[in-house]
Amino acid sequence: MSEDKINPELQAEIEAALGSASLENLLDENPEQRKRGEARAIKTGVVAAIHGSNVLIEFGPRMQGSCPKLQFETLPNVGDSLEFVIERKDKDGMLVLSRQGAIQKATWDALEIGQIVEAMCTGTNKGGLEMELANHKAFMPAGQVELYHVADLTIFSGQKFACEVIELNRKQNRVVLSRKTVLQAERKEKQVETLENLEVGATIDATITSVKPYGAFADIGGIEGLIHISEMSWDRISDASKLVKTGDLVRVQILDIDHEHSPPKIALGMKQLIEDPLVSTMGAIEVGENTTGKVTRLAAFGAFVDIGKGVEGLIHISELSHQRIKSAKDAVKEGEEVTVRVLSVDPTTRRIALSLKQAQGEDGGEDAPTRDEDPAIRKLREKFGGGDLKGGIDYR
Numbered sequence: 132m133s134e135d136k137i138n139p140e141l142q143a144e145i146e147a148a149l150g151s152a153s154l155e156n157l158l159d160e161n162p163e164q165r166k167r168g169e170a171r172a173i174k175t176g177v178v179a180a181i182h183g184s185n186v187l188i189e190f191g192p193r194m195q196g197s198c199p200k201l202q203f204e205t206l207p208n209v210g211d212s213l214e215f216v217i218e219r220k221d222k223d224g225m226l227v228l229s230r231q232g233a234i235q236k237a238t239w240d241a242l243e244i245g246q247i248v249e250a251m252c253t254g255t256n257k258g259g260l261e262m263e264l265a266n267h268k269a270f271m272p273a274g275q276v277e278l279y280h281v282a283d284l285t286i287f288s289g290q291k292f293a294c295e296v297i298e299l300n301r302k303q304n305r306v307v308l309s310r311k312t313v314l315q316a317e318r319k320e321k322q323v324e325t326l327e328n329l330e331v332g333a334t335i336d337a338t339i340t341s342v343k344p345y346g347a348f349a350d351i352g353g354i355e356g357l358i359h360i361s362e363m364s365w366d367r368i369s370d371a372s373k374l375v376k377t378g379d380l381v382r383v384q385i386l387d388i389d390h391e392h393s394p395p396k397i398a399l400g401m402k403q404l405i406e407d408p409l410v411s412t413m414g415a416i417e418v419g420e421n422t423t424g425k426v427t428r429l430a431a432f433g434a435f436v437d438i439g440k441g442v443e444g445l446i447h448i449s450e451l452s453h454q455r456i457k458s459a460k461d462a463v464k465e466g467e468e469v470t471v472r473v474l475s476v477d478p479t480t481r482r483i484a485l486s487l488k489q490a491q492g493e494d495g496g497e498d499a500p501t502r503d504e505d506p507a508i509r510k511l512r513e514k515f516g517g518g519d520l521k522g523g524i525d526y527r
Contacts, residue, residue, distance in 0.1 A: 173215070174190055174214070174215060175190075175212055175213065176215055176228075177189050177190075178207045178213065181207075181209070184201075186198045186200055186206070186207065188213075188215060188228060196215065196225060196226030202230040203230065213230075215228040216228065216229045216231050218243070229245070243296065244296050244297065246295070247294070247295055247313060248265075248293070248296060250262045250263060250291070252290050252292075255288060259274075264308075268306075269305075269306035270307055271294065271307070271310065275308070275309035276310055279378065293313050294313055295309045295312045296308060324353075331385050331387060331388060333384070334383065335352070337351045337356070337382075337399065338379070339375045341377060342371050344371070345360055346371050347375050349383060349399060351383070351399070354395075354397065355397070356397030357397070357398060357399060358399045358400065362399070363402060365402050365408060374401075381401060382401070384399065385397065386399060408440070410478045410481070413476050416476050420473055421470055422439075422472075423469070423470050424485075426465050429458075429459045429460055433445050433451065434451065436485055444471070444485040445482070445483070445484060446459075446471060447484070450484075450487060451488065471486060472489040473485060
């Protein structure tokens with residue numbers, strides 16, 4: 132029996148979801164039916180005949196199989212060449228086949244492991260979804276519901292969807308289903324088509340699959356791309372989760388496709404599809420005018436000033452004072468209200484150059500910052516009565 136257990140990860144997931152229920156009893160009474168984790172072969176065969184409820188398929192002179200008619204939306208013609216999933220061999224050596232991704236109308240007697248069926252979600256519990264198919268109760272672990280984590284499973288209540296039978300025990304009337312495996316198969320099929328049609332600059336709908344400190348990953352049709360945090364909004368943000376959450380549907384633009392990796396690395400952007408508020412605001416700013424603003428932050432090369440509506444301009448250190456200063460903090464401090472002159476506006480680079488000293492006039496005005504007095508000059512001033520020191524030679 133040990134050789135026919137499901138893969139350890141899925142086994143642990145079901146055990147955690149079902150609590151004290153015995154997983155051994157969930158295994159089918161015919162364990163040779165299918166070993167979990169073992170890939171099912173896909174083979175091309177020719178329709179030989181349609182007999183009763185089955186379509187008979189020839190794979191060669193010594194290899195025949197049958198596929199239920201229910202798996203075909205439209206019955207094929209004799210001689211058609213089609214792909215089939217080989218599920219197993221029956222006791223007579225005939226291959227039991229299924230159509231890849233086909234959704235079958237579930238009947239209890241015909242239910243099999245690996246079968247794709249349509250089931251109804253009737254409710255939720257701590258471990259996952261309560262399901263119903265063929266008038267029997269079934270269970271879907273939370274980790275098998277979606278490709279990504281879903282915090283609120285109640286959104287699936289009352290829905291019908293395709294899922295795979297991953298465990299079956301008729302004696303205990305227990306069925307375990309997975310929607311995730313069906314979605315994974317669909318995603319893999321879409322991946323090739325998506326990559327063929329992707330173009331830089333194109334816009335596409337995407338589903339957020341995970342949110343990280345540096346951005347968010349999004350599914351764009353079987354393949355994931357990264358929306359870097361700097362490409363999510365025109366505003367400066369430090370937390371991507373403030374804009375998106377797992378499961379959100381967003382519109383994105385393809386910024387770059389790096390085919391040197393497998394699968395390719397795809398860079399996505401959200402902000403490119405909305406108007407940059409700074410550009411429209413910049414249009415109302417005139418070069419040469421004086422305006423007031425608040426110092427937002429200091430840097431080695433100058434100070435940034437918010438001049439209204441979230442628009443920041445830079446006062447280069449050379450434009451902070453009429454005196455030579457070593458640091459921006461020698462002239463201004465964060466939070467200080469200042470009057471500045473607009474030197475230049477560049478919407479393309481989103482940069483505004485400001486000047487503090489030019490707004491103060493040629494000599495800086497009465498309130499202009501002055502350079503610290505040299506200690507030697509201060510001693511001379513005290514020696515000669517504290518007045519202004521004048522240069523020159525007295526020839527009297």
